[in-house]
Amino acid sequence: MRVLTKSRFKLGLECPNKLYYTNKKEYENTKLSDPFLEALAEGGFQVEELARMHYPNGVLIEGNDWDYQHLWEQTKELLKLENVIIYEAAFLIDGLFIRTDILVKKGNSIELIEVKAKSFTPDDDYLLIGKRGGIVSSWKPYLFDIAFQKYVIQLCFPKWIIQSYLMMADKSKKASINGLNQLFRISRKGENRTGILKMVNSIEEIGNPILGRKNVTEIIQAIEDNTFKYHENLTFVDSINFFRELYQKDEYANWKTSFSTCKSCEFKSEDGKLKSGFKECFTRQHNWTENEFNKSKIFDIYYFLKGNKLFDEGIYFKDQLSEDIIGLKIESEKLSTSHRQWLQIEKEVNSDKSIYVDKDGLKEEMSKWIFPLHFIDFETSTVAIPFNNNLKPYEQIAFQFSHHIYYENGKIEHANEYINNKAGVFPNFEFIRALKTALEKDNGTIFRYSNHENSILNSIYVQLVDSNEDDKEELIKFIQCISHSKTESATKWKGKRDMVDLWDVEKRYYYNPLTKGSNSIKEVLPASLSSSNYLKEKYSKPLNQINVSSKNFPDDHVWLEIENDIVKSPYKMLPSLFDGWSEEQIENTLSEIENIDNGGAALTAYGKLQYTDMEQHEIDELTNALFKYCELDTLAMVMIYEHFKELIK
Structure with missing residues (x-):
């Protein structure tokens, strides 16, 4: 049965031509789907399970996912009751099929509740509708999704009065118990399905509620009335009919390219x-x-x-x-x-293929740097359900760092690394203590790549201010020494060892055509290796011959590999972090998830450590892989520095 589902409706909104290519094995699709991976990265399944606890005694319709008729029959039977709560209610009519997260029926009055692993603050007047009166672009797919659900339900039951809601993490609320996010653990079920192992039975056991809901009934009505359109040349109902016909007939839309x-x-x-x-x-x-x-x-x-x-x-x-x-x-x-x-x-x-470099500008910039040079990289996560008491949803979690030192005599030392791989432990204060120990031995220049590390230190600063840690003043001073305050920060500072952003240096003074316009370290590193005779000669030798130490790679490890006269990216030499998926596949698949700009592979691995039950050997294997990923990030920065040093000679 070829039916237009919620996911296919969303795909049609992106581009109707995609409906012809989707689910056809002969066509490449870089955005693969794996609910388990997405659950680890986003936490959506955990938020959904927590949301259900706000509506107890509901009936879950599960199994037979592709038997649309069977699911619809189950739902119809339950809807004969005057009052009922259904999780994953299914509706099928005229080639349209949807499932709802939570449906509350009281006679003919219906609450349609869409649960999202996103966040909001209740007093944000412009969360969904911007200052200019249109739907905020990032929310458009979600609101049209709810409108589609309501449309299908209303076709099935025209007399129902439907109120629509979004249920999300409320960033104004704080958890009141420790280990809240460990109460919802993720497990694989059958063929690539995801389930939640719930450790609590009632909403009272989780303390203060951290989810809130927002009534979107009026916005949904405005979408149905075509006050808000996704495509100017399609009304809401026309888009549904158009997408359904395309998918049922398996026809190419010939929708204009953009x-x-x-x-x-x-x-x-x-x-x-x-x-x-x-x-x-x-x-x-x-x-x-x-x-x-x-x-x-x-x-x-x-x-x-x-x-x-x-x-x-x-x-x-x-x-x-x-x-x-x-x-x-x-x-x-x-x-x-x-x-x-x-x-x-x-x-x-x-x-x-020649490199552009502003030698004078780069030379002047590099002359300010003080040896020994320190290169750091953080791996982080933001989770909807907080770890500890007094934390809000989507607090930053810093779970790993790597630290390389480049000495004036050319010696390169992988000096420090840190990881927290223990489930349910809030690592940030231990993390900052370990970073302080690593960096406080001298006044050498500290480097990051992009703004991420500075943002994380700002977040930990706020967490420390609100904490009762005995050494919080000492840790706050350290953060202020190596970073600068964000624009919105109430307290302003710029540290005397404020980190130098190597990404910004690269953007200001250097362009390598092999990067194809990208400034990502994963593109700049292989481009630098390909363009630099110095790096090629040095890194074609094993580590123990080039005065480079490593905590995770053997002495005879060689970083430079050439395939068909092309330098192979060192990132492609790393072990898989998730069931044989490449880092690139993971990043593409998770690209639409909020708060994931990059680092999705490490974030997913961390989620696996946090929310799944693993044997010790599995934990060790994944931890070792994470160490290798993070070490390469800081060594890559060292290599880029060496390339710059070569260019200004």
Whole structure:
């Protein structure tokens, strides 16, 4: 039975063409689906289980997930009761199928409750509807999802009066017991299904409630009335009918291509082993041949805000661009955004692999750095359900760091590492103590890559201020010494050892065309290795021959591998953190989850350590893999530093 489900409706809203490619094994799909992985990363299943406890004595409809008719029959039987609460209620009508998180029926009065592992503050007037009166873009898919659910339910029961709600973590509330997040543990069930092992039986056992709900009935009505549209040329009901017909007939929509949607399309095949939906769209709609597919396109241009407008004007390729179109502005003290864009365009069009470096600017910057140089990287998580008493939902958890030291004589030491792999332990204060011990021995310059580490230290600062730790003043002073306050911070500071952002240095003074516009360390590292004779010569030798120590790799480990004359990214040499998935696959699959910009692989592994029952050997194996990931991040920073040092000679 080919029915339009909630997930397919959402896919159709993204791009109706995707309905033709979805669930076809012959097509590449970089956004794979694994409920277990998503549960570990997002905590959605735990939030859902906690939400159910607010509506006790409900009936769960489970099993037979693909037997839509059977699930609908079960639901209909329960709905004969005057009053009933149903978890995962199913509704099937006219080729449309939905399941609701929580449905509360009191006669003809219905509460439709959608549970999300997102957060809100009750006094945020612009959470869902922005200041300009439109739906906030990040909430649009969720609200249209609820509207679709209500539409299907109303078709089944036209006389029902339906109120719609979002239930989420309330960031104004604090947990009142320790170990709250350990009361909901994740387990695999059968074929790739996820379940929750609940350790409590009543809402009273969890202390203060940390979930709240927001009435969205009026917004849903406005969506149904077409006050809010997802696509300007489709009404709400028309979109449902259009998507249903496309999916049932298995027809290609021929929906117009666009810059934003096509740029992030998951149905792209890089290696040609599977079919590419992206390629088929541009062949059908633009008559592209291999010649066009081989040309450099505008999709990957760094921070390209003009992309949508230019694409609509028929500009798809970099060789169609000019300095005037880009609005090139060259600044003396740094690489401007437009200059960086133009370098990327010009070098790709001309097949120029040479590096751009502002030697004078980079040299002046590096002259300020004090030896020994310290390189640090944090692995962190934010969880909807707090670890400890007095913590709010989505508090930052810092569970791991790595620390390399580069001495003036060229010696490289993997000096320190920390990890908390114990379930249910709030690690932040132990983490900051370990970091303080690692960094307080001298006044050498400290490096991070991107703003993440500074943000985390700001979060721990706030947690310390609210804590009763005996050494909190000492730890606060340490944080203030090596970081700077965020704009919204009530207390302002800039430390005398404020960390240097190597990511910012790279952006200001350096452009390597092999990165294809990306500033991610996972792209900059292999590009640097490929472009640097010094790094190639050094890292083609084992660690014990190049004065580099390691806590997790053997002395004879070699970081440089070349396949088909191309430097293999060291990140591809690391062990899998999740059931044979590559880090890239994990990142793609989790890309739409809130609060995951990168580091999804480590975050998922941490979730596995926290919420699943594992044998000690499994814990040790996963811990060792996490150590290797984090060590490479700080060694990568060292390598990039060495590359910069080579360039300014």
